[in-house]
Amino acid sequence: MPILIRTTSNNKDFKGLVVLLDHELKIRDGQDHSFFAQFNKIDKIKHVVLAYKEDKVVGCGALKQYSDDKTEIKRMYVHPDFRGRGIAGEILKELEKWAMELFFSECILETGKKQIEAVRLYEKSGYHPIPNFGQYEGIENSVCMRKVIL
16 A cells, blocks of 8 residues: 655645646647646645655645535546556545545546546546536536545
8 A cells, every 4th residue: 555645735746746647638638638737737736645655656636625515636646657556546535534624525526538547436436427517517528526525
């Protein structure tokens, strides 16, 4: 199992993983990348979970308050060399635990239809499809999901 730490978006390890994530998303999203990228800035993110294996940062995820009772799961990423080991699921569980401690009652998220592994992870973790919310309304390549945590 990875070692998980809670931190903020100012953490240099988090910023390094976000660069890798954005590079991967640029390839996967293609011409839609600039639309999605505008909603993935980290300056408004206060709650970040990092995963370490063998003293190396290997994954991350974050919470961003959406409303008084909802938080949005953001910036989920596991380095390709460490995928398939359950690390993303552990990060997600820690984010949900933290969200409960912060008195949120639901987690929502947006991912892309082209991110099949992410959709499977969220389904396996108890997330259910919802109508696209906020800036994702009417965006065909978006998949929005929700999980009640309290």
